[in-house]
Amino acid sequence: MKKHERLGRIKEMLQQENGLPIQTIARHLGVSHMTVRRDLELLVESNEAKLIHGGVILAPRSDQHNGYSPYSLNSAETVMTEEKRRIGILAAGLIEPQDTLIIDSGSTTEFLARNIPPDMRLTIICYALNIISASASLADCRQVFAGGTMHVNTLMFESPEGLELIKRHRATKAFVSAAGVHFDFGVTCLNAYERETKRTVIESSDQKILLADSSKFGLIRSDYFAELSHFDTVVTDKGVAPHFVEQMNELGIRLFLA
Amino acid sequence: MKKHERLGRIKEMLQQENGLPIQTIARHLGVSHMTVRRDLELLVESNEAKLIHGGVILAPRSDQHNGYSPYSLNSAETVMTEEKRRIGILAAGLIEPQDTLIIDSGSTTEFLARNIPPDMRLTIICYALNIISASASLADCRQVFAGGTMHVNTLMFESPEGLELIKRHRATKAFVSAAGVHFDFGVTCLNAYERETKRTVIESSDQKILLADSSKFGLIRSDYFAELSHFDTVVTDKGVAPHFVEQMNELGIRLFLA
DNA sequence: ACCCGAATGTTAAAATAATTACAAACAGAA
DNA sequence: TTCTGTTTGTAATTATTTTAACATTCGGGT
Numbered sequence A, B: 001m002k003k004h005e006r007l008g009r010i011k012e013m014l015q016q017e018n019g020l021p022i023q024t025i026a027r028h029l030g031v032s033h034m035t036v037r038r039d040l041e042l043l044v045e046s047n048e049a050k051l052i053h054g055g056v057i058l059a060p061r062s063d064q065h066n067g068y069s070p071y072s073l074n075s076a077e078t079v080m081t082e083e084k085r086r087i088g089i090l091a092a093g094l095i096e097p098q099d100t101l102i103i104d105s106g107s108t109t110e111f112l113a114r115n116i117p118p119d120m121r122l123t124i125i126c127y128a129l130n131i132i133s134a135s136a137s138l139a140d141c142r143q144v145f146a147g148g149t150m151h152v153n154t155l156m157f158e159s160p161e162g163l164e165l166i167k168r169h170r171a172t173k174a175f176v177s178a179a180g181v182h183f184d185f186g187v188t189c190l191n192a193y194e195r196e197t198k199r200t201v202i203e204s205s206d207q208k209i210l211l212a213d214s215s216k217f218g219l220i221r222s223d224y225f226a227e228l229s230h231f232d233t234v235v236t237d238k239g240v241a242p243h244f245v246e247q248m249n250e251l252g253i254r255l256f257l258a
Numbered sequence C: 001a002c003c004c005g006a007a008t009g010t011t012a013a014a015a016t017a018a019t020t021a022c023a024a025a026c027a028g029a030a
Numbered sequence D: 001t002t003c004t005g006t007t008t009g010t011a012a013t014t015a016t017t018t019t020a021a022c023a024t025t026c027g028g029g030t
Helices: A003-017 A022-029 A033-045 A081-092 A107-114 A129-135 A160-168 A192-203 A242-250 B003-017 B022-029 B033-045 B081-092 B107-114 B129-135 B160-168 B192-203 B242-250
Strands: A019-021 A049-052 A055-058 A100-103 A123-126 A142-145 A148-151 A156-158 A171-177 A180-182 A186-189 A205-211 A223-226 A233-236 A254-257 B019-021 B049-052 B055-058 B100-103 B123-126 B142-145 B148-151 B156-158 B171-177 B180-182 B186-189 B205-211 B223-226 B233-236 B254-257
Touching: A003 A019, A003 A022, A003 A033, A003 A049, A003 B055, A019 A022, A019 B049, A022 A033, A033 A049, A049 B019, A055 B003, A055 B022, A081 A107, A081 A205, A081 A233, A100 A107, A107 A129, A107 A171, A107 A205, A123 A129, A129 A142, A129 B129, A142 B156, A148 A160, A156 A160, A156 A192, A156 B142, A160 A192, A160 B160, A171 A192, A186 A192, A192 A205, A192 A223, A242 A254, B003 B019, B003 B022, B003 B033, B003 B049, B003 B081, B003 B107, B019 B022, B022 B033, B033 B049, B081 B107, B081 B205, B081 B233, B100 B107, B107 B129, B107 B171, B107 B205, B123 B129, B129 B142, B148 B160, B156 B160, B156 B192, B160 B192, B171 B192, B186 B192, B192 B205, B192 B223, B242 B254
Parallel strands: A100 A123, A100 A171, A123 A142, A171 A205, A205 A233, A233 A254, B100 B123, B100 B171, B123 B142, B171 B205, B205 B233, B233 B254
Antiparallel strands: A019 B055, A049 B055, A055 B019, A055 B049, A142 B148, A148 A156, A148 B142, A180 A186, A186 A223, B148 B156, B180 B186, B186 B223
């Protein structure tokens, strides 16, 4: 293993963990601690790292670094991150000025929220902390949040009053995520509490846009909330199997491959 | 300086610097390193920090926010910041395990939210982005958010459904902020939309705790929402004029001077 | 005022990391 | 191959931190 390769590995490890003992790095790389120290000298000189003899650091938060919003779904347990990012960016391109959007919870929709173009004078309705966190700073946008009790794993808020609030609104476009997309058994999610909200969202919106990376196709999850044919538009990635593409074309669904 | 106050300061310092030697923290706080260590034990247990004996951390990002939660009321246009911090820290000390709190919007309450001690198993009800942003990472807490439309200057969300949600809940303690505190004309705020929410909050809570720095005393603002006598407890700073203190004593209000 | 428990400070001993110097392995060129 | 400069590993020294035990202070309650 060459020096620059080690440097890269070290930087990766640091970004994942936010802070590491030198011993751990050495063990992980199978080199002596002196080698690691000498590598670190370079990183410190170029201001990419900071040595600390003994002390504290913030608990590792995968989102701290690359400019992401502080409340973000843990990317460690998130797969298909690159696909999701591309899907979110593509979907953001569907947004038009004056739109009223409903943005569902999820990591894909988080990418969408982060990539909303400025100066659109939108109304944004959402109900998850990562979404509001990513979109609240947009200027000239009306922000509406449907409250309730927070679910820690999805950062989603849900309550009867939140549903009422969604019902009272009308959106031009709803961006909905899913954990499973199946042609016979419909579109499904992982948690019972999501179901009612997603159904309400679909009912309250003109265009219904499904965001789901290719790994979700063919999967059936526990909680059913819609038929695939209920959606006007599906955004997924190029990894989706051809027969799914065909089936969606037959259903007359507008399909985007990010 | 109380324990929870130190914890708050330590968290602030950590967010600013991304990693600190214990010695530095101790010097900065004017306490022994053992005290800091014992404080850190708590933070580590609640997964907010990580100890590191010797190692590296990422270099502090210069462009990042100055230690405040990303959604935070603009401290540039905020005055009395130090007093507000002290008030928030003191008020956080009033929190007891198992409490159900309602936390109002405002910059003082933001300091409160940032300094909530860990391991309290609280239920936290709020309706402002800076408050949820500051408190959502607390482990073992139920988070409830009353949604609605966001008001950009206060980061507060408000709607009929949000009010309903608050009415449906019962809190042990409500921490309410105010823009004006006057003995004849009562407690006032700046915006009409705050009025109904604050009134509802006060009605839904057992203890009603007013947080207001000394500059608010004697002021009358446009929107009246409560008599001062409706509050059990007032937390302000030492800068408050003596005759206000007397008047509050006469009313039987428990008074704390931060 | 007194006692008591909790919180904080002090000290010394033990563990661990940082530093230094030097030896060994390695790679490229004459 | 042999030389040479670079990189890596080892070992001993030094400096720090961590841990633990004990002393002290502080604040609340009787």
